[in-house]
Amino acid sequence: MGATRKDGDARGRQDVDRGARRRGEFDLITSLFAPLAQRHPAALNLADDAAVLPPPDGGQHTVVSMDTLVSGTHFLPDDPADLVARKAMRVNLSDMAAMGARPLGVFLSVALSPAEDDAWMDRFTEGLEQDLRAFDVGLLGGDTVATPGPATFSITILGTVPPGAHLSRGGGRPGDRLWVSGTIGDAALGLKALRGDLPFLCESHRSTLADRYHVPRPRVALGLGLRGLATAALDISDGLAADLEHMCRASGCAARVQVASVPLSAMARRCVEADATLWDAVLGGGDDYEVLFAASPAREAAIRALGARLDVPLTLVGELIPVPVGDGAPVVHLLGQTGAPLTPATKGYSHR
Secondary structure, eight states: OEEOOOHHHHHHHHHHHTSSOOOOHHHHIIIIIGGGGGGOGGGGGGOSSSOOOOOOGGGOEEEEEEEEEEBTTTBOTTSOHHHHHHHHHHHHHHHHHHHTOEEEEEEEEEEEOTTOOHHHHHHHHHHHHHHHHHTTOEEEEEEEEEOSSOOEEEEEEEEEEOTTOOOOGGGOOTTOEEEEESOSSHHHHHHHHHTTOOTTSOHHHHHHHHHHHHSOOOOHHHHHHTTTTEEEEEEOSSOHHHHHHHHHHHHTOEEEEEGGGSOOOHHHHHHHHHOGGGHHHHHHOOOOOOEEEEEOGGGHHHHHHHHHHHTOOEEEEEEEEOOOSSTTOOSEEEEOTTSOEEOOSOOOOOOO
């Protein structure tokens, strides 16, 4: 896990020196991150410029993904540091779940603004260690730099999967049923709760929704169990409507979803009953990190048994259908209680 030195970093480091106490890059590595790397020998105690990975057992393929969280864009600047670390970990673990891969290790890159002092980073490391242990994943290396801001955290995650067993977005076929795990919309509503936009909820319900925003529930075990059952899968990061469209375009299909079938928590149900416009946040707000997958109708009993075994709610919400004829025809058809089409004002999160 190297410490990159550039002119821009020097300017950022001078800004830090005028504020709260901050460890130097190499002290940051040896005091905070190196102890976390002891779980995996490939990390070489972060004493070298790279990790050395042995060949995966049994000819497994390596799955690689990376996600970046930017302060003010992917988390609130005053979010607790340990929850920022856990969210950074978990959005990457969710990518492994979507691919049916077993997580192996992560590389962490941090660009710290003057606001992230030693106390902030101590708490960040506590959250990181908590999830490294919880998901039995090793810290393999990374990089640390200073920046004028905003703070940015990037994680590259490695996983393994048997040859030909990985899940993908592009395997769905017309007639396949569509399923989602857990509940949808809690994280987007949680962000609204943190911003004070849901005054009709009690403090306990606002706190529960905020927790779903801060700490996603990556469905790693579910992803492993869906090998051989699902024809297509992805995690819901940009919003159910947007991510379903991604699956449809990759699979060459369209989709029909009964909105009344979309699983909601009691708090989310309370929200849409109080204000029907909040369906836009539920269907398009993103940050759910649940698994959306397609499967043959013949697999329904096996899928329900998998959900029961893992104690993960799995809900049938719709089906894949042939692509409609005609230019400009919608790919995703969201149907309301009466069967009339619904068009959310917010289609999904945009990374532009």
